[in-house]
Amino acid sequence: MTPIRVNGAQHRLEIEPRRTLLDALRTDLGLTGAKKACDMGNCGACTVQLDGNAVYSCLVLAVDCAGREVTTIEGVGNGELHPLQAAFIEADAFQCGYCTPGQIMSLKALFDRRPHPSDEEIERALSGNLCRCGAYQHIVDAARRVRDK
Amino acid sequence: MTTRLEGAEKVTGKARYSSDLRLPGQLFAKVLRSPHPHARVVRVDTSRAEALAGVRAVISAADSPDISWFEDSRLFDSTVRYIGDEVAAVAADSEEIAQDALRLIDVTYLPLAFDVSEGKLADTKVQERGNVLTGLREADFVVEATYTTATALHNALEPHGCTAVWQRDELTLYESTQGIFAVRDEVAEKLGVAKEKVRVLTPHMGGGFGAKQVAWKHSVIAALLAKKAARPVQLMLDRTEENLASGNRNATRQHLRIGAKRDGTLTAIDARITFQSGAYKVGGEDSDLTGTYMTLYHCENVRAEQTAMKINAGPSVAFRGPGYVEANFALESAMDELAHKAGIDPVELRLKNYTEVNQAEDNKPYTSAQSLRRCIERAAGVFEWNRKRKGIGFASHDWMAGGGWPPATVEVNFRDGRAEVIVGVQDIGTGPRTALAQIAAAELGIPLSQVDIRIGDTQPGLYGPTSSGSATLPTIGPALLQAARKAKKSGHGRAERGENPEDKSIRTCGAQCVEVSIDTETGEVTVLRVVAAHDCGRIINPLLVESQVIGGVTQGVGYALSEERVMDERLGEPLNANLEEYKVATLRDIPEIVNATESMPDEEANALGAKGVGEPPIIPTAAAIANAIFDATGVRLRDLPITRDKLLMALNHETVRVLESSHA
Numbered sequence: 001m002t003p004i005r006v007n008g009a010q011h012r013l014e015i016e017p018r019r020t021l022l023d024a025l026r027t028d029l030g031l032t033g034a035k036k037a038c039d040m041g042n043c044g045a046c047t048v049q050l051d052g053n054a055v056y057s058c059l060v061l062a063v064d065c066a067g068r069e070v071t072t073i074e075g076v077g078n079g080e081l082h083p084l085q086a087a088f089i090e091a092d093a094f095q096c097g098y099c100t101p102g103q104i105m106s107l108k109a110l111f112d113r114r115p116h117p118s119d120e121e122i123e124r125a126l127s128g129n130l131c132r133c134g135a136y137q138h139i140v141d142a143a144r145r146v147r148d149k
Numbered sequence: 150m151t152t153r154l155e156g157a158e159k160v161t162g163k164a165r166y167s168s169d170l171r172l173p174g175q176l177f178a179k180v181l182r183s184p185h186p187h188a189r190v191v192r193v194d195t196s197r198a199e200a201l202a203g204v205r206a207v208i209s210a211a212d213s214p215d216i217s218w219f220e221d222s223r224l225f226d227s228t229v230r231y232i233g234d235e236v237a238a239v240a241a242d243s244e245e246i247a248q249d250a251l252r253l254i255d256v257t258y259l260p261l262a263f264d265v266s267e268g269k270l271a272d273t274k275v276q277e278r279g280n281v282l283t284g285l286r287e288a289d290f291v292v293e294a295t296y297t298t299a300t301a302l303h304n305a306l307e308p309h310g311c312t313a314v315w316q317r318d319e320l321t322l323y324e325s326t327q328g329i330f331a332v333r334d335e336v337a338e339k340l341g342v343a344k345e346k347v348r349v350l351t352p353h354m355g356g357g358f359g360a361k362q363v364a365w366k367h368s369v370i371a372a373l374l375a376k377k378a379a380r381p382v383q384l385m386l387d388r389t390e391e392n393l394a395s396g397n398r399n400a401t402r403q404h405l406r407i408g409a410k411r412d413g414t415l416t417a418i419d420a421r422i423t424f425q426s427g428a429y430k431v432g433g434e435d436s437d438l439t440g441t442y443m444t445l446y447h448c449e450n451v452r453a454e455q456t457a458m459k460i461n462a463g464p465s466v467a468f469r470g471p472g473y474v475e476a477n478f479a480l481e482s483a484m485d486e487l488a489h490k491a492g493i494d495p496v497e498l499r500l501k502n503y504t505e506v507n508q509a510e511d512n513k514p515y516t517s518a519q520s521l522r523r524c525i526e527r528a529a530g531v532f533e534w535n536r537k538r539k540g541i542g543f544a545s546h547d548w549m550a551g552g553g554w555p556p557a558t559v560e561v562n563f564r565d566g567r568a569e570v571i572v573g574v575q576d577i578g579t580g581p582r583t584a585l586a587q588i589a590a591a592e593l594g595i596p597l598s599q600v601d602i603r604i605g606d607t608q609p610g611l612y613g614p615t616s617s618g619s620a621t622l623p624t625i626g627p628a629l630l631q632a633a634r635k636a637k638k639s640g641h642g643r644a645e646r647g648e649n650p651e652d653k654s655i656r657t658c659g660a661q662c663v664e665v666s667i668d669t670e671t672g673e674v675t676v677l678r679v680v681a682a683h684d685c686g687r688i689i690n691p692l693l694v695e696s697q698v699i700g701g702v703t704q705g706v707g708y709a710l711s712e713e714r715v716m717d718e719r720l721g722e723p724l725n726a727n728l729e730e731y732k733v734a735t736l737r738d739i740p741e742i743v744n745a746t747e748s749m750p751d752e753e754a755n756a757l758g759a760k761g762v763g764e765p766p767i768i769p770t771a772a773a774i775a776n777a778i779f780d781a782t783g784v785r786l787r788d789l790p791i792t793r794d795k796l797l798m799a800l801n802h803e804t805v806r807v808l809e810s811s812h813a
Contacts (some may be wrong), residue, residue: 034164134703
C-alpha cells in the first residue's frame with residue numbers, strides 16, 4: 001500500500017510499482033485533469049505539483065510519492081476559481097484546453113513561490129509545456145494579468 | 150469581452166475528453182502495429198496474449214469480421230504497408246496489461262521491398278487556362294525554381310481515440326473527432342449496423358487540425374473489442390502511434406516558372422507538383438495544391454499539375470489549409486523572387502496583380518471582392534512596411550473555403566426568455582459553442598447566460614458538417630439566425646442552411662508581414678514580429694478570432710522553421726515520432742503576433758456576413774518568413790523547414806560566391 005496525499009486528502013493505493021503518478025491519478029483516483037498526451041516527459045500536459053514543485057507526473061512513479069503531497073488541477077482554487085484560472089478564461093489562454101491544466105499547474109508552482117515573477121521567470125516556467133493550438137501568447141498574457149494585479 | 154462558455158470547465162480540469170471517461174468495468178485497449186514498412190502477415194498467434202491474466206479480448210484478422218478499409222485493403226490486412234499499420238488489438242483491465250499482452254502476440258512477417266522516398270504514381274490532377282508557354286515568351290522576367298516542403302505531423306495534444314460502449318445492439322462512441330456525423334456514418338457502415346444505432350459524442354476534444362475528420366480504424370477496433378469483451382473499451386493512441394498512423398501533411402516538391410512584364414504584370418504561372426500521400430488514400434478534405442495557383446493572382450496563362458505518389462509510410466490527411474499551406478510557400482516565395490528581379494516592392498507586386506474574380510470558376514466575381522486588398526493594406530499599414538529595415542518579408546494568401554455551404558440543420562427552442570440551441574457540429578477548440586450561442590442570444594435579445602447550447606452529439610439527428618474548410622460558423626450561423634427568428638415568433642424554430650449565391654464566388658484571404666533577425670554564426674532565425682490581417686467577414690467574437698490568428702501563426706512558425714518528420718530511408722522508419730524530436734513551436738520560439746484582422750461583414754456570402762478563420766492564419770506564414778530571411782541575408786531558402794544547417798550552408802555558399810566574384 002502506498003500512502004499518498006492528493007489535494008489534501010490521504011489515500012492508500014494498491015498499485016503496481018511500474019504505475020506512473022499520472023496513471024494513478026487518472027485511473028486509481030479518477031482525477032483526469034492531468035492529461036496523458038505524450039507519456040514520455042515531452043509535453044507537460046500531465047504537470048502537477050509534487051511537494052510544491054511542478055513535475056511531469058508521467059515521469060514519476062506513484063510508489064515514489066509515498067508520504068508526499070500532490071496537488072492537481074482539481075485541487076486548485078478551493079471551490080472558486082484561482083486567479084490564474086480566472087485569468088486564463090479572460091485572456092482566452094486556450095483553445096482545445098487539453099494542455100491547460102498542465103499550463104496552469106506550471107504557473108501555479110511559480111506563483112506560489114514568487115507572486116510577482118519577471119517575464120523571464122514566467123517564460124521559463126512555461127517552457128516545458130507545449131500548446132499545439134498555439135495559445136502561448138495568450139497564456140503569457142494571463143500570467144502577466146495575475147502578476148500585475 | 151465575451152469569453153468561452155466552457156472556460157471554467159477547461160481551466161478546472163472538469164471538462165471530460167474522450168480519454169477522461171472512467172466507466173464501470175471499462176477496459177483499456179492497445180493496438181499491435183507493423184514493425185515493417187511493407188510485409189506479408191503470414192501468421193498471427195494470439196494464444197499467449199489471450200492466456201494472460203487481465204486480458205479480456207484479443208482480435209486480429211482471424212477472429213474479426215472481414216471489414217474493408219482504405220481503398221481495397223482490410224481492417225487487419227494480410228499485407229502491411231507502413232510501420233504502424235494495424236495487425237491486432239487487445240483489451241485488458243489496465244493499460245499496462247494491454248501493453249504486456251501485445252508483446253505476447255506472435256506474428257510471422259514476410260518482409261517485402263519498400264519505398265519511402267520516390268514512391269509510385271497514385272493519381273494526377275491538372276488545372277489549366279490559357280497557354281503558359283505563350284505567357285512565358287511574353288515575359289520580361291521569369292523566375293524558375295524548385296521548392297520543397299517536409300512532411301508535417303499534426304500532433305494534436307489529445308491523441309486520436311475513443312471509448313466504445315455497447316448497450317444491446319446500440320453503440321455509443323465517445324470520440325475525439327472533428328466530425329461526429331462522419332464517424333457515426335462510417336463506423337455504422339463498417340460494422341454493418343444502421344446509422345441510428347450508433348451515437349457519437351464529443352463534448353470536448355483536444356485538437357485535431359484536420360487529422361480527426363474521418364473515422365479511423367481505432368473506432369471500429371474499439372467497438373469490436375467492446376462487443377467481444379461485453380465491456381466498455383477505451384482505446385487512445387499513444388504519441389508514437391499518433392505520429393506514425395494518424396495522418397500527416399504530405400511532403401511536396403514544386404517546380405515553378407512564373408513570368409511577368411517589366412511593370413510586374415504576370416504573364417504566366419506554371420507549377421509542376423509531386424507530393425507523397427503515404428500508403429493509403431484516407432479521404433476527407435482533399436489536399437489541393439493546384440488551387441491557389443489558379444486563383445490568387447490575375448493571370449491569363451496558368452497551368453498547375455499535381456501528382457500524388459504512394460510511399461510505405463503513414464497516410465496523409467488534411468492538415469489546416471491542406472494543399473494551400475504548401476503551395477502558398479512556393480508561390481509566395483516565387484512572387485518575392487520576382488519582385489526582387491523586377492525591382493518592384495513585394496507588396497506593390499501583389500496589388501498590381503490583384504483579381505476581383507474567381508478565375509477558376511468562370512470569372513465569377515468574389516463576394517467582398519476588395520477584402521484581400523484591405524487585408525494587404527491593413528497588414529502592411531500596421532507593420533509599417535514602408536518604413537524600410539532589414540529582415541522583413543510579406544506574403545498574402547487565399548483559401549477556397551471559409552464560406553460554408555449546405556447541408557446543415559439547426560433547431561432553437563425559446564421559452565420564458567431561455568433558449569435551447571441544438572446543432573450537429575463539435576467544438577474542436579475553435580469556439581463555435583460560444584460564437585453560435587452569441588448569435589442566438591443577439592437574435593433573441595437575451596443575455597448569453599440564457600442560452601443553452603447542445604453541441605457534439607449525433608443523437609438529436611440534426612446534421613452538421615465536419616469541422617473542415619473553416620466552414621462551421623458560416624455553415625451553421627446563417628441557419629441558426631433563421632431558426633432563432635422562427636423561435637422568437639413561435640417558440641420553436643428549425644432551419645436548414647440555404648444555398649450560397651450562384652452568381653458569386655466566396656473565399657477567404659489574408660496577408661502577413663514578418664520581421665526576423667538572423668544569427669549568421671549559428672544560422673538561427675528569430676522571428677521578431679508577425680502582423681496578420683485576415684478576412685473572416687463579420688467578427689462575432691474578437692477574442693476567439695484573435696486566438697485563431699495567433700494559433701495559426703504559431704503553427705506556421707513551426708512549419709517554417711522546425712517541423713519535419715525525419716525518415717530513415719534505409720529502414721523505412723520515421724525517426725522522430727515523438728514530441729521531443731519532432732519540433733513543434735514552443736513558447737520560446739514565437740514572435741510577437743499582432744492580430745490586425747478587421748470585421749468586414751460579407752453580406753453577399755450569407756445572411757450572417759461571417760466567414761471562417763480556423764485555417765487561414767497558418768497559410769502565408771512560412772513564405773513570409775522565408776522572404777524575410779532573404780531580405781535579411783540575401784540568400785533564398787527554398788526548402789522547408791528552414792533549419793539552421795540549411796541556412797548556414799546557404800550563407801556559406803553565398804559567401805564563397807561573393808568572394809569568387811570579387812576575385813574574378
